[in-house]
Amino acid sequence: MGLILVGCGKMGGAMLEGWLDQGVPKDSIRIVERSGEHAQSLRDTHDISVVDSLDDIEDGFPADVILLAVKPQMMDEAVLAAKPFADRATFVSVAAGKTISYYQQALGAEARIVRVMPNTPAAVRRGISVACANAKVSEPMKEHCTDLLKAIGEVAWIEDEGLMDAVTAVSGSGPAYVFYMTECLTEAGLKAGLPQDLATQLARATVAGAGELMRQTGTDAGQLRTNVTSPGGTTQAALEVLMASDGIAPIFEKSINAAVQRSKELAG
Structure with a gap:
């Protein structure tokens, strides 16, 4: 199928790298990139066709999928150009x-x-993409879109678009929460007496390693927590604080609710 990628910034670029590594033929891809310098870099790096606008796509190219990866404030212009x-x-x-x-x-x-x-x-191809289609999209096309999105990680589909606000709050914004948790863990280590370099290394490696353990084993997070918690030990002492009625759970709930509300406001 012919694939047009409109916008090749961080997300679009990650997708392109994944597609090429998966063996998607270069001649089935066209990239629309307005930045002349970045467009030339893409040509030099990937030996791939890059044009300035959708108007420059050659006649006869099978535009089966047009992936719009521009910033929201630029979308009006991109969609107008895509209408033909x-x-x-x-x-x-x-x-x-x-x-x-x-x-x-x-x-x-x-x-x-x-x-x-x-x-x-x-x-780093460890993302997750949640997709929702209108009734005009066929099941085979959904499967094709799943294959394209797998280039950057896991894929899930929802029927109710209204859930996208919660999806945005949990996974779209979620990495920032994990990064901030890592910052907090580092700072707590510093206050407990660790030197800066070691506190940073311990926090980053612990968060990354715990995530990879969940990914590779598929074990429920609650079970993994139980596995590492010895009765009466140091982990239990910390969890009694984190899991208290005024601990981390109500803060996360409040945070997610705030993100959901903002997502709704931005969507109009």
Whole structure:
């Protein structure tokens, strides 16, 4: 299938790298990138076709999928340029806050739309993308989109687009929570007497290692917590604070609710 990538910044670039590593033929991809310097870098690095705008896509190229990876504030312009392809392409958007109805209003009621919320670990192919499609997207095309998104990590589908606000709050914004937790763990280590370098190393390696343990084993997080908690030991002493009624759980709930509300506001 012909694939057009509109915008090749951090997320678009991560996807491109994944597709090429998976063996997607270069001649089936066209990249639209407005930055001349970045466009030339992509040509030099990947020996791939990069054009300035969708108007420059050559006649006859099979534009089966157009993946929109531009910033939300640039989406109006990108969608307007994409409208001539609406009769034949499936549009996949990774822009935060842009709903399926937004694209249908711009591209027409018959347009095939897939809305995706990826997250930043896509840069190392450990992300997760949650996708939602309108009724015009066929099951085979959903499977094709799943294959494309697997290039940057795991993929999940939802039927109810209303869940995207919660998805955004948990996984879209989630990496920032983990990074901040790492900062807090480092700072607590410093206050407990550890030197800066060691506190930083311990916090980063512990968070990364615990995440990898969950990923590789597939074991429930609660069970993993139980496994490392010896009765009456140091871990239990800390967890009695973290799991108290005024501990971390209500803070996370409050934080997620705040992110959900903001996501709804941004979506209009």
